[in-house]
Amino acid sequence: MPDAPLAPRTPPSPSPPPSPRAPAAPGALLSVRDLRVAFGALEVVRGLSFDVRPREVLALVGESGAGKSLTARALLGMLPRGTTTSGSVRLRDAPGSYAELVGATRPALAALRGRRIALVPQDALSALSPVHPVGDQLAAAVGSVAGVSRSQARARAVAALDRVGIPDAARRARAYPHEYSGGMRQRAVIAMATINEPDVVVADEPTTALDADLQDQVLRVLGEQREAVGAALVLVTHDLGVVRGHTDRVLVMYAGRQVEQGPTRRVLDRPRAPYTAGLLASLPPADGEDGPAGGAPRPGGSGRRRRLPALPGSPPVPDALPPGCAFAPRCPLAEDRCRREEPGPWTVGDGHEVSCHRWDDVPYPATELFLERPA
Numbered sequence: 001m002p003d004a005p006l007a008p009r010t011p012p013s014p015s016p017p018p019s020p021r022a023p024a025a026p027g028a029l030l031s032v033r034d035l036r037v038a039f040g041a042l043e044v045v046r047g048l049s050f051d052v053r054p055r056e057v058l059a060l061v062g063e064s065g066a067g068k069s070l071t072a073r074a075l076l077g078m079l080p081r082g083t084t085t086s087g088s089v090r091l092r093d094a095p096g097s098y099a100e101l102v103g104a105t106r107p108a109l110a111a112l113r114g115r116r117i118a119l120v121p122q123d124a125l126s127a128l129s130p131v132h133p134v135g136d137q138l139a140a141a142v143g144s145v146a147g148v149s150r151s152q153a154r155a156r157a158v159a160a161l162d163r164v165g166i167p168d169a170a171r172r173a174r175a176y177p178h179e180y181s182g183g184m185r186q187r188a189v190i191a192m193a194t195i196n197e198p199d200v201v202v203a204d205e206p207t208t209a210l211d212a213d214l215q216d217q218v219l220r221v222l223g224e225q226r227e228a229v230g231a232a233l234v235l236v237t238h239d240l241g242v243v244r245g246h247t248d249r250v251l252v253m254y255a256g257r258q259v260e261q262g263p264t265r266r267v268l269d270r271p272r273a274p275y276t277a278g279l280l281a282s283l284p285p286a287d288g289e290d291g292p293a294g295g296a297p298r299p300g301g302s303g304r305r306r307r308l309p310a311l312p313g314s315p316p317v318p319d320a321l322p323p324g325c326a327f328a329p330r331c332p333l334a335e336d337r338c339r340r341e342e343p344g345p346w347t348v349g350d351g352h353e354v355s356c357h358r359w360d361d362v363p364y365p366a367t368e369l370f371l372e373r374p375a
């Protein structure tokens with residue numbers, strides 16, 4: 001087995017304790033500390049901390065039920081009734097000064113949404129009203145900003161549709177959502193979310209319902225919008241292929257907790273959490289490979305082992321979490337300690353954190369953990 005290509009092993013240093021008062025990273029646009037979301041007594045997001053800098057794309061990734069959508073919505077104070085949020089979500093409003101969103105009043109949140117932080121929801125149809133032309137809806141979003149005339153708002157709506165690649169934007173602005181294709185609707189929703197040039201765009205699985213070509217288009221449009229206005233992007237996805245191609249940093253979630261976080265290439269090329277390795281192992285092989293896609297190339301080439309069709313087992317439900325590490329029942333490296341104590345997070349490299357007792361025993365390539373040897 002080849003040696004790991006990255007830094008030599010270093011003893012882990014403990015990450016800062018998850019305090020809502022821990023300072024933001026220098027230059028961060030968005031700073032999240034010890035974020036928790038609960039339905040009654042049931043915590044479904046359990047102490048997330050991360051920072052997002054200008055022009056950075058951070059992916060929140062994990063299987064269904066990991067808590068990605070609730071985290072995304074908590075960033076905008078848009079959670080369903082019956083939830084409680086604690087911790088801190090701070091949005092930079094001037095150099096060195098932040099607005100706290102957790103516990104902010106409705107008017108304070110309404111003043112920030114769309115202008116400073118905006119959501120691209122998963123379901124584009126539900127984000128657009130069926131009874132108004134698309135251009136009117138975009139113009140209304142602009143018009144809600146003081147000092148913009150109706151004709152200016154309309155012109156900006158058409159320009160925004162044009163920027164996201166809607167053909168013949170002036171004419172299409174007069175059409176209704178049902179007259180748009182699925183991909184065009186998703187692009188119109190991105191245009192609406194970014195029309196007031198927010199600092200942070202949160203996109204919740206914006207490509208899930210789209211075919212591969214449209215996925216690429218939509219991700220490209222989001223990237224262009226980010227470049228154009230200098231925004232940061234928080235991208236919710238369950239697709240590590242999307243993470244590899246389109247993001248700078250990744251936060252891997254499992255059962256509401258952070259499993260691993262760090263620069264995308266570092267985490268995907270040298271994952272230190274078996275769960276991340278399992279997600280990588282269940283990706284389809286890239287062209288010309290017989291091993292799992294994503295992650296490092298498989299040593300030795302052809303066909304000695306086969307890829308598992310998916311990560312075996314399924315995530316726990318929030319009201320039946322096992323003690324210790326929630327992934328232990330599915331983890332090939334689990335030992336007694338894992339079933340007793342919740343791990344980490346520990347810092348294991350530059351900006352790379354992992355919550356796994358066995359992080360130093362994860363092999364290279366890590367996907368080996370999930371490959372079967374033929375009998």
Ligand SMILES: Nc1ncnc2c1ncn2[C@@H]1O[C@H](COP(=O)(O)OP(=O)(O)OP(=O)(O)O)[C@@H](O)[C@H]1O
Nearest residue numbers: 039044063064065066067068069070071080238318
């Ligand atoms: N309204 C609700 N009432 C009770 N539990 C909920 C509610 N909404 C979500 N949950 C639970 O919270 C957990 C996290 O849900 P969330 O939708 O954030 O997961 P996710 O990672 O976004 O999943 P997906 O990829 O399927 O969208 C899940 O276990 C889910 O069942």
